[in-house]
Amino acid sequence: MKPPRDKTDQEWRQQLTDEQYRVTREKGTERAFTGVYWDNKDDGVYRCICCGAELFSSDTKFDSGSGWPSFFQPLKPENVGETEDTSHFMRRVEVHCNQCGAHLGHVFPDGPKPTGLRYCINSASLNLDKK
Numbered sequence: 356m357k358p359p360r361d362k363t364d365q366e367w368r369q370q371l372t373d374e375q376y377r378v379t380r381e382k383g384t385e386r387a388f389t390g391v392y393w394d395n396k397d398d399g400v401y402r403c404i405c406c407g408a409e410l411f412s413s414d415t416k417f418d419s420g421s422g423w424p425s426f427f428q429p430l431k432p433e434n435v436g437e438t439e440d441t442s443h444f445m446r447r448v449e450v451h452c453n454q455c456g457a458h459l460g461h462v463f464p465d466g467p468k469p470t471g472l473r474y475c476i477n478s479a480s481l482n483l484d485k486k
């Protein structure tokens with residue numbers, strides 16, 4: 356099996372739903388309050404929908420009122436990469452899966468303690484591995 360980073364667009368299209376593909380591979384954003392996880396309170400590990408990398412724990416999920424799943428820190432920092440995003444005439448920090456490059460969402464500096472960060476993530480990028 357080849358590493359997920361080397362998969363072609365066609366292979367991703369076969370593996371993912373249209374919405375998952377649009378969000379993770381084309382840096383889309385699902386509409387607020389439409390995803391499956393924004394209001395989910397189950398315990399477990401949120402993995403990358405594309406490659407299964409461990410991204411966030413339910414222990415760090417909080418209700419931001421934004422309509423997207425929100426976390427104050429990654430489960431494994433080495434799995435979550437950040438790049439500056441200046442699209443849509445805004446300066447934001449885009450976050451992605453370091454293992455396969457999947458777009459996850461953005462991180463904002465208005466989160467709760469202890470980190471003060473808010474990782475605003477699309478449900479379509481995540482797969483909850485329930486405890």
Ligand SMILES: [Zn+2]
Pocket residue numbers: 359403404405406407408452453454455456457
């Ligand atoms: Zn991934």
